[in-house]
Ligand SMILES: Nc1ncnc2c1ncn2[C@@H]1O[C@H](COP(=O)(O)OP(=O)(O)OP(=O)(O)O)[C@@H](O)[C@H]1O
């Protein structure tokens with residue numbers, strides 16, 4: 001065989017029985033062939049070397065397969081299995097079982113992020129469902145109480161048990177009072193439901209805050225006089241803003257009603273109107289019992305109430321209304337000293 005001046009040939013040297021493989025190339029000096037360089041190796045040795053190479057390749061191949069197998073196993077453990085478990089958990093949640101165990105995926109990365117968010121979502125769904133159930137139970141309970149009273153009195157009146165005209169009058173008064181309470185409760189629950197569903201329409205009209213505050217103030221002045229409460233109105237600004245007057249009045253009346261309920265006779269209640277930095281604020285400050293630290297957030301939840309006479313919807317509605325009007329309610333309070341609820345509204349003008 002000959003390629004580019006290389007000649008390959010096999011031969012058996014005289015007196016030996018092994019075959020050699022040789023490569024020869026001519027050596028030229030200035031164009032004339034001077035001699036030849038021949039390199040020869042026994043053929044068996046070459047075959048052995050080839051075999052070693054083959055063995056090593058096979059070993060490397062096997063090693064590669066083992067490493068690839070390990071990698072596949074590791075990735076499936078880290079990626080596929082958690083995803084599979086997550087998808088099973090989603091199926092459970094889709095079926096309405098929110099207490100499902102969402103798998104924990106350690107080691108960071110997208111899958112862990114997904115699992116964590118998913119767990120949070122399941123927890124929130126569970127809590128919402130619980131709140132909804134509680135809400136429904138409380139509403140039912142609150143509706144049933146006045147209904148029971150009404151039925152009792154009506155039954156007694158029909159059966160002629162109450163003969164004394166004065167007692168009959170008192171019975172009728174209870175019926176009327178409880179009916180009014182029912183009406184208020186239904187209105188409140190409806191308000192809250194609408195507010196939470198963001199289906200609440202607020203008007204945009206010019207509201208003279210000074211006049212509004214005067215109205216709110218006057219509706220409690222008689223009670224203040226009767227109970228010797230030092231009741232004051234303090235007007236530091238007279239802003240006219242664009243908002244929903246009836247709703248603003250509803251919030252302030254709510255805060256005042258609470259202040260009057262919790263302030264003892266002879267106490268002090270202040271109603272303040274101020275304006276600063278693009279906001280208008282109405283504060284109701286009282287010398288009532290104050291609110292414990294752990295209850296400062298809870299009092300704004302629906303149906304949280306300390307005494308039986310209230311439904312615990314007042315502050316929940318007030319806060320939702322304030323938010324719907326683009327504002328908020330702030331609370332400063334100290335136990336044994338008093339409370340100060342402040343409605344802060346954006347000072348939009350016409
Ligand atoms: N000015 C206040 N001083 C002390 N505690 C208050 C004051 N205002 C509210 N609270 C506490 O917050 C709770 C919730 O108030 P909220 O107005 O929501 O309900 P309520 O007054 O009990 O009932 P409702 O207003 O629905 O008739 C009250 O029961 C009371 O414990």
Ligand SMILES: [Mg+2]
Pocket residue numbers: 254257258310314315
């Ligand atoms: Mg109240």
